[in-house]
Amino acid sequence: xxxxxxxxxxxxxxxxxxxxxxxxxxxxxxxxxxxxxxxxxxxxxxxxxxxxxxxxxxxxxxxxxxxxxxxxxxxxxxxxxxxxxxxxxxxxxxxxxxxxxxxxxxxxxxxxxxxxxxxxxxxxxxxxxxxxxxxxxxxxxxxxxxxxxxxxxxxxxxxxxxxxxxxxxxxxxxxxxxxxxxxxxxxxxxxxxxxxxxxxxxxxxxxxxxxxxxxxxxxxxxxxxxxxxxxxxxxxxxxxxxxxxxx
Amino acid sequence: xxxxxxxxxxxxxxxxxxxxxxxxxxxxxxxxxxxxxxxxxxxxxxxxxxxxxxxxxxxxxxxxxxxxxxxxxxxxxxxxxxxxxxxxxxxxxxxxxxxxxxxxxxxxxxxxxxxxxxxxxxxxxxxxxxxxxxx
Numbered sequence: 001x002x003x004x005x006x007x008x009x010x011x012x013x014x015x016x017x018x019x020x021x022x023x024x025x026x027x028x029x030x031x032x033x034x035x036x037x038x039x040x041x042x043x044x045x046x047x048x049x050x051x052x053x054x055x056x057x058x059x060x061x062x063x064x065x066x067x068x069x070x071x072x073x074x075x076x077x078x079x080x081x082x083x084x085x086x087x088x089x090x091x092x093x094x095x096x097x098x099x100x101x102x103x104x105x106x107x108x109x110x111x112x113x114x115x116x117x118x119x120x121x122x123x124x125x126x127x128x129x130x131x132x133x134x135x136x137x138x139x140x141x142x143x144x145x146x147x148x149x150x151x152x153x154x155x156x157x158x159x160x161x162x163x164x165x166x167x168x169x170x171x172x173x174x175x176x177x178x179x180x181x182x183x184x185x186x187x188x189x190x191x192x193x194x195x196x197x198x199x200x201x202x203x204x205x206x207x208x209x210x211x212x213x214x215x216x217x218x219x220x221x222x223x224x225x226x227x228x229x230x231x232x233x234x235x236x237x238x239x240x241x242x243x244x245x246x247x
Numbered sequence: 248x249x250x251x252x253x254x255x256x257x258x259x260x261x262x263x264x265x266x267x268x269x270x271x272x273x274x275x276x277x278x279x280x281x282x283x284x285x286x287x288x289x290x291x292x293x294x295x296x297x298x299x300x301x302x303x304x305x306x307x308x309x310x311x312x313x314x315x316x317x318x319x320x321x322x323x324x325x326x327x328x329x330x331x332x333x334x335x336x337x338x339x340x341x342x343x344x345x346x347x348x349x350x351x352x353x354x355x356x357x358x359x360x361x362x363x364x365x366x367x368x369x370x371x372x373x374x375x376x377x378x379x380x381x382x
Contacts (some may be wrong), residue, residue, distance in 0.1 A: 014258040070271065097259035105259055138353045161276060163264045207342060208278045226346030 005029040005080060006087035007038055009050065012098050020098065024087070035075040035083070035090065036064050038100075054100035059216060062152030066102055068092040072157035072170045090185075093157040096221075106153060112169050115195050116177035121188025133225050146179035146224060148217040152177040155211035155221050158184065167200040171211035171221030174202060178224040283336045287331035340365045 004026050010021040025039045025046055036054055043050050055063040057076045064075045069089050080088070098102035110240055126133075155171035156162050162170050181189045196202050207224045212222040269279040301312035315321060343365050344358035 012260050014260070020260055046344070076253070094262070097261045099257050099259055160264075160268055175265075206278070206282065208275065209342065210272070210274055212345070213274065220345070223345040226342075228347060230346060237372075 001031065002029050002085065002176050005038070006083070006198065007042065007183070008087045008089045009039075009102070010041070010089075011037055011050070011101050012092075013049075014100065024054075029080060029082055031081045034206055035073075035078045035080060035088065038088075039090065040094030043189060050102075051100045054220040065152045065157070067094055070173060072154040074152060074154070074216050077216060080242045093153055095157050095159070096153070096177050104153075108166070109151075109156065109170065109173065112173045112188065113176065116169070116173055116192050117188050118176045118180060120183060120186045121182060121191065122185075123187045134170065135184055139184040140232075141183070143179050145183035146182065147177050147217055149176055149179070149219045150217060152216065154214045154216065158210035158214040160208060160210075161204060165200070168204040169201050171225065172219075174228065175219050175221035175224040178228065193235070196228060197232050202232065207222060253362060277338065281335060284335040286330040287328050288335055290328060336369070340369070
């Protein structure tokens with residue numbers, strides 16, 4: 001095992017430079033270290049000016065996603081050992097504007113997410129005294145996999161369509177819409193379908209499939225989008241055959 | 248506001264997507280190849296229509312068409328077309344379980360079973376065509 005490892009980190013300091021540059025750091029190699037540990041070593045001991053996001057260090061918060069050797073990964077869940085002999089290239093997530101160093105601007109995702117109403121929509125709310133909206137285990141299982149999304153944005157970085165067509169709603173937004181559509185307590189399916197059926201919604205997806213491959217929580221956004229397409233096409237055919245019955 | 252401070256106006260950097268982005272990863276290349284091989288699917292459909300027209304035009308037209316099909320350059324072309332069609336078909340069939348969630352009662356049918364169902368359908372359709380042509 002080597003004693004040290006080289007990290008090549010993409011730096012962007014808007015007050016100093018117009019284009020990002022690469023900076024090399026030599027860090028100690030520890031078998032138990034993740035890429036995030038190496039970045040924190042740089043921050044604490046070598047260069048305090050390096051900027052990056054992180055929080056939980058246990059693959060839950062979804063804030064430490066970066067490109068490592070060209071692949072979008074959670075840096076808190078990627079062992080340095082798997083990247084030997086190095087150098088290890090660390091870049092900000094692809095597809096997002098870079099604010100500084102490894103920090104991307106996620107505003108676009110947040111604006112789009114709000115459009116699909118990622119919460120339980122009710123036509124009428126029953127009073128709290130009547131108790132909670134109950135679900136069977138099967139009803140929970142119907143949407144549970146989509147509820148695992150941690151908004152880490154790896155799927156956006158893996159999706160070339162999002163990079164080519166920035167208007168595209170993107171994998172996580174559609175998967176999260178599906179999460180609520182499949183929830184037996186929700187009644188907002190039709191309102192979401194209007195947004196999802198737009199040109200920049202489900203139909204912009206050409207099924208590259210990488211979003212599902214890189215998802216650290218096995219959410220399968222590509223599957224959610226294709227299921228939506230089937231559903232939208234069936235609704236369209238139904239409306240054509242029986243006018244007034246469609247969405 | 249303290250005059251010593253100044254507002255932070257970040258100048259975001261937006262990277263341009265390279266033209267050859269589809270060479271970054273094998274999966275991107277496979278995706279582009281899958282999309283482009285749809286042209287071969289269109290070619291095969293047109294070829295079938297032309298063949299049907301030749302059948303309708305009588306034995307002489309059909310013989311001319313068959314002779315054209317048997318010429319070495321056309322055979323070579325159609326070997327390439329066949330490989331492209333197989334690639335297109337197989338890559339699409341393997342995506343089918345992702346789009347179809349089939350339920351039997353409360354249980355979801357496994358992806359492998361959905362995939363095998365598609366292969367079974369393909370085999371049955373091919374068998375039917377073979378039976379019509381070879382009987």
